[in-house]
Amino acid sequence: MGTDMSRWPYPRVVAHRGGGTLAPENTLAAIRHGASMGFRGVEFDVMLARDGTPILIHDETLERTTSGHGSVPALDYADIERFDAGGWHSGSFRGERVPTFVAAANLCRELGLWANVEIKPAKGYEVQTGRVAAQLTLDLWRGAPLQPVVSSFSVDSLEMARQVAPGLPRGLLVSKIPPDWEARMEKLGCVALHCNYKELTEALAGSVHAAGYALLCWTVNDPVDAARLFEWGVDCIVTDRLDLIGADFQG
Ligand code: G3P
Ligand code: MG
Numbered sequence: 518m519g520t521d522m523s524r525w526p527y528p529r530v531v532a533h534r535g536g537g538t539l540a541p542e543n544t545l546a547a548i549r550h551g552a553s554m555g556f557r558g559v560e561f562d563v564m565l566a567r568d569g570t571p572i573l574i575h576d577e578t579l580e581r582t583t584s585g586h587g588s589v590p591a592l593d594y595a596d597i598e599r600f601d602a603g604g605w606h607s608g609s610f611r612g613e614r615v616p617t618f619v620a621a622a623n624l625c626r627e628l629g630l631w632a633n634v635e636i637k638p639a640k641g642y643e644v645q646t647g648r649v650a651a652q653l654t655l656d657l658w659r660g661a662p663l664q665p666v667v668s669s670f671s672v673d674s675l676e677m678a679r680q681v682a683p684g685l686p687r688g689l690l691v692s693k694i695p696p697d698w699e700a701r702m703e704k705l706g707c708v709a710l711h712c713n714y715k716e717l718t719e720a721l722a723g724s725v726h727a728a729g730y731a732l733l734c735w736t737v738n739d740p741v742d743a744a745r746l747f748e749w750g751v752d753c754i755v756t757d758r759l760d761l762i763g764a765d766f767q768g
């Protein structure tokens with residue numbers, strides 16, 4: 518199955534968490550790095566700090582990717598932004614901060630990057646995070662040539678995103694494609710299914726496309742896997758290895 522631009526009018530290779538493994542994840546430096554390597558689309562994770570500020574971070578705790586400690590929803594952004602979010606990766610990124618979603622969105626627009634905004638709520642904040650992330654996505658990308666796709670593992674976040682921004686394209690994130698995927702997609706009004714590439718088969722890819730949905734796979738780091746997925750008609754891959762799978766990778 519070949520490329521269908523009407524199904525997926527977005528970049529086909531997207532940098533995971535901004536710059537993959539080449540820069541500290543979910544930072545402005547990562548987004549700049551992705552862009553500097555020719556990437557036209559980035560994925561990043563959005564969570565709310567205690568004061569409601571949406572920020573880019575993957576884990577609900579700060580330890581792995583910052584110099585701070587504790588839980589993201591237990592701290593205000595004013596506290597979180599003091600921590601170093603780059604030094605864990607390498608010395609050259611020391612001093613990098615956890616960015617706000619607003620700053621990341623502005624940078625994407627400035628660099629002409631498309632975004633896959635992953636709504637990544639801390640436990641118990643699914644509805645609130647969906648509301649804030651979707652509303653801001655709508656506001657921040659107003660007038661952009663390509664709207665972002667907002668995606669989430671959380672059904673509650675996606676339902677809220679649909680309520681506040683019905684016109685914003687949504688992707689349902691799953692690890693393994695569940696047997697009732699089609700009913701879920703329809704119920705949530707999603708345009709794309711975002712799955713772990715390891716759980717995808719050619720037959721499933723065919724069924725998803727036959728039902729009219731786009732298919733995005735994460736996190737694809739081996740060019741052999743990437744080529745096979747594109748052969749199956751997968752519309753988009755998200756990669757950590759920007760050095761091995763370039764923005765124009767075809768297979
Ligand atoms: O959105 C694709 C991918 O980022 C989902 O998994 O854990 O890396 O956010 P994770
Ligand atoms: Mg993610």
